[in-house]
Amino acid sequence: MLAHWPVAGRSLLGRIGLTFLEKCWSAHTIGRTVKSFSLSEYLARVTRQVDAALDRYLPSEETPPATIHKSMRYSVFAGGKRLRPALCLAACEAVGGRVRDAIPLACAVECIHTYSLIHDDLPCMDDDDFRRGKPTNHKVFGEAIAVLAGDALLTLAFELAARDARYVRELAVAAGSRGLIAGQVQDLQNENRAVTLEEVKATHLNKTAALITASVRLGALAGNATAAQLRRLTRYGRDIGLAFQVVDDILDVTSTKEVMGKSVGADAKHHKSTYPKLLGVEGSRQYAQSLITDAHKQLEPFGARATPLRAIADFILNRTH
């Protein structure tokens, strides 16, 4: 019964959302001990671990030139959800690896994520003034330092991944001009023109799913996943990555700036083609649900060790900000 929590939890959570999810408990088997599982506690623990590691890896605010390090730290510690690090550590756990082996990689993906937000927010890109409820990097440090802080975080990510050349390749392909950066270019080019569902999907696969999938795969690699495990986790990553962006599009229509901590309605402002525009809000929700259902299917052989990955998939579907 407890083993079926993720499935039961998912449909329940589909109706009641994250506030309830945070109170949800499930069986989480680690070795021989059985303990209850709370996603909010799991994410809080990941945030503590990853933030402590990032604090060690990032040069201090006093390290010259102080401005660049203050700027890097401002955005890295701006209250991000640490979703990608959590996926990295949870994937490592799912294949029976030692979570501490995946910590540098979890930090690397968060650095890439943060760099991409800093550059996306620039006046020449999305021109956003707020992010996570705070002024964006260039509003505080100026455009030149914001460009350089993004560059420095991208560079630091590869330094952190340089435990193994395979990790570096994985990250570089996901973040490169046929992955994350391709998504950003497509996103810019999709403004003010009619775009097909296939084009929106291709954009989201690059813009969001590539780095989320890499986060999962890097954790799995750090945990010495088998080829079969890696295949399933890759599909899981793609599913939840796409679902994440579909939900993001929905929230841009249905949420408020206060809840989101950033401007909403930006897609409409930029005349972006989104899932809600192409499928309607309800159709988009159904599509996201079908992706999460497939994600759960991929996790079946992993048993209780994949409890955190299951809970994260549900969280992505039901998040309200």
Next chain:
Amino acid sequence: MLAHWPVAGRSLLGRIGLTFLEKCWSAHTIGRTVKSFSLSEYLARVTRQVDAALDRYLPSEETPPATIHKSMRYSVFAGGKRLRPALCLAACEAVGGRVRDAIPLACAVECIHTYSLIHDDLPCMDDDDFRRGKPTNHKVFGEAIAVLAGDALLTLAFELAARDARYVRELAVAAGSRGLIAGQVQDLQNENRAVTLEEVKATHLNKTAALITASVRLGALAGNATAAQLRRLTRYGRDIGLAFQVVDDILDVTSTKEVMGKSVGADAKHHKSTYPKLLGVEGSRQYAQSLITDAHKQLEPFGARATPLRAIADFILNRTH
């Protein structure tokens, strides 16, 4: 006698410069064969090899999204001197390595160099309209694509370096917030204020010498250098890297836009503290000469295999653009 060419050549070249250098010949011993050495032919061969490799490594102009790949290729193939790749290959040769093992690393340092130029030229940074006689990347592709093309080249560099995690660390440290990026920040902060000679030197060590030193070290690592060889080549790299920037400052005062292919007088325009301002043009020339003398000293144990490295050191001192 022939073994002393670099010393004789250096003082000679100090008086007559590159045009003569291109006609200069020296003994270049590879294994048992002795053949004449021409730096211009050496650089032309490096350019052919590296350009062919870059053409393979960079996604084609047709690869979607085409814009980003056109933009990356525009700047990579804008007629750069391929100095850093040449240093990388020459260092590999100096320690008796196989040059082909260093080719991906030579391409990686050129990608880092090109990304840094694209971002430096942005309106929010140095705001330059011309580079190597052509409009800068953002003048052709717009600021958003220029930012992303820089990001993509930085990312590609790490993909190319990911033959060995050591290479990636070397590159990341040189390019990071305590290397290349620190230099760029210091450069911005040195505008419109009085700066000491020590501060100018610290800026140049980061802005120019870090990546030049990394280019040399990566080639040496690819050629399986000993620790002692690596120490000497590191000092050589630092010497010529500093000299390169001193000569750059001199040329910004003494050359013309037609010769340089980019705006000159930019340092004065931005009220930058430079070597000529602090030491005078003649004092700066003497300083550059002393650095190149030390660079030659570091190369002594390498014998004829270091002929290209010696010629490059002289080229840096005597270049006219």
